[in-house]
Amino acid sequence: MSEPIVLGIETSCDETAVGIVRGRTLLANVIASSVEEHARFGGVVPEIASRAHLEAMIPTLHQALKDSKLSLKDIDAVAVTGGPGLVGALLVGVGSAAGLALGLNKPIYAVNHLAAHVSVDSLTHTNPLDPTIALLVSGGHSSLLQVEDITGSITKLGETMDDAAGEAFDKIARVMKLGFPGGPAIDSLSHEGSSTAIDFPRGLTTSNDWQIRPFDFSFSGLKTAVARYLEATPDYKKGDVAASFQEAIVDVLLLKSVAACKQTGINSLVIAGGVAANSRLRAVAQERCDKAGIQLRVPSPGLCTDNGAMVAALGSLMVSAGRTPSPVAFDADSSLPVTTISL
């Protein structure tokens, strides 16, 4: 089986997503999001997300099969996000994937959501993905990873001590009354302002921090600084605040990513997760990686946010690497560490 056809299911948060790949070729990527149902609550409500997953699961499967022009009988393996994520949400995908795998009599790969985010770049760039440094930035996670083998060995170099980067975007957007999710709103508003207008703090970048926790992040101080600025400056320019806040996050994410490449001697950086869709992060990453001689790989924006293609992509890499499938009875793990790539 040189080109396995793998169907991937992702339900760890508020997107019900099904992707289908053949080897490293994307055949379908269908996402049903319940984000609009969550917007009036200012964040994802787990029970609303779980109900929406069950409602959307079968229609999303049908649409993905239609887009790929395949039938379920063509599928060689089923992959599913086994964690981390909201447990009630994960279990809808896990139940569905187990039903498909037993119904089709095919192997199941329960994979790590975070590793899947990194692996999706294998659908965009054909050269080998690993070894690489990976910056994983989303609403729930901000980590720097050393990926020796995407199907077998990931080491965590550092992570956020408090808020995730995407969470910081959401919280600042809420204070500025820009709605939820905050990332796209701040990104577009930032084009109307100056990124150097306000000098917001860069967390964990003192010389002492570089000694003891070079690859960890902290965004809570930045959040407080922005909130104080808004209070003290009633006639603030929204564009300037958005651009300067975004710059502080982008700056610190990339300072640490480039430093991780230099320290490990790995001249490859993958940026993955929902925040990787941020236009400023993508632009500054390209500048800095070019200057440092690092090969930058960022998936297309549509593959950065949660999707099923990334789960299928990692499943496909697992099949090709000859990895053992998951047992039929595995348990979803809401706090699965990134170092555990499959269950």
Place this chain on the structure above:
Amino acid sequence: MSKVLAIDTSTSRTSVAIIDGDRVVFSGHRDGATAHGPSLPALVQEALAISEVDEVVVGMGPGPYTGLRVGIAFAQSFALAREIPVRGVCSLDAIAAQVAEKDFIITVDARRKEVYWARYTDGVRVGDPAVNFPADVSGAPLHTDLFPDLQALVKLPGNITEPIYLRRPDAVATADRP
């Protein structure tokens, strides 16, 4: 005769059976209020080792949501993969079928100190299932610790296509917060 795969995950028990008319080809269960995820595929794998199936019937609750959804998602996806029909029925009715009294009430745990319940007279459910505090459920003898009978489950008529939740999700809109 049709061989029916019966699934119920509406209680703390995960139950699976294969029913062929009046014959129970396979019957198994695993207890554990948070174990439906691993228990269900393991039981279905055991069942399929004994016989193939050509229809699926699944309990649609009421019951604690996370476990309930595992059973429904699994049943619907399994049926899709096998290209066989799937049908949903009321889990409380499959519990009530075991009780031979004239007038009684079935309750199951609904978490948050509440119970899901329904009343049965002459073997027929009176009204829709509801969720209340146990102190507010009375009027007939109560049966509180039974699990669905899967032989009865597959004989229930009709097709319920939505989970029986009986509660709205808990969440307060930002605009309504104090």
